């Protein structure tokens with residue numbers, strides 16, 4: 001098919017297929033208005049998976065890392081290959097995260113596969129956890145966040161903003177996570193809404209026997225590092241909280257992916273991602289079984305940072321390690337076009353997540369933070 005463009009003088013030119021594709025890709029990037037209208041989203045659930053590289057997320061098992069036992073730490077390579085090695089990147093990622101790629105991704109958009117022209121990066125220059133979570137939640141890189149120390153900073157987060165702006169009860173906004181740092185990253189002040197850190201119990205007036213049982217188990221299950229708890233139990237606590245208190249805004253922070261990577265156990269990292277994939281489906285299924293959430297909930301899944309690109313440095317991440325600033329974002333819900341993996345698009349940033357959450361809930365993202373990234377255009381239907 002011939003495609004024509006009009007010059008400023010009105011003359012018609014035929015353009016090649018590649019140029020036409022680039023023109024159309026650019027056409028798709030329509031800025032999201034300050035206040036998006038006619039949206040179905042009434043609840044937003046943010047899930048973060050700590051330090052998950054785009055490489056595994058989009059391509060599955062990495063042959064270069066797995067090639068050497070010294071680099072990968074893989075115990076039984078035959079078992080790992082059987083579970084996760086397939087001939088194409090698409091088949092490998094479906095073996096690794098089948099529920100995400102076959103069920104969730106087709107209901108939304110997944111950004112960050114650079115080999116397809118979709119780039120997602122962090123704006124902060126630190127490339128480790130707290131600066132990443134701070135950027136996600138405050139909508140901008142915060143230059144004073146330069147360590148993972150468990151302290152609060154004075155920056156208002158999108159969770160605080162949404163609670164105030166939507167006039168929600170403290171239980172209707174919730175942070176539940178497996179790392180102690182999540183609780184302080186969630187808010188500039190104590191007690192702004194429900195917060196549950198790595199080993200916290202749930203206060204008696206809010207708890208249920210199920211939550212008490214789960215937080216009890218969480219204190220007994222040993223993890224690799226002291227400051228993180230078990231992601232399965234944390235997710236189950238979150239599901240119990242959702243069923244009891246029906247939060248409109250929830251941040252579920254999972255952390256074990258980062259732990260297995262730092263421990264140089266590629267086999268355990270892949271097994272963990274396979275498990276996290278099941279947790280994502282369990283969360284989505286629970287939400288869709290409840291009237292408040294069914295067809296009215298957007299799920300945003302992302303990560304705080306990438307990691308090194310080579311078989312030696314894939315375990316680490318910081319400002320000196322190339323690849324640590326490359327991330328990915330998935331937006332799945334009733335207001336996002338059913339596109340699956342994004343192709344060529346403008347670069348998206350970690351700092352765009354907060355504005356996307358605000359815009360999905362029909363509010364003016366600029367009143368949250370005028371310096372925030374804009375909402376992710378691909379997460380909204382073209383008006």
Ligand SMILES: [Zn+2]
Nearest residue numbers: 051258262317
């Ligand atoms: Zn880390």
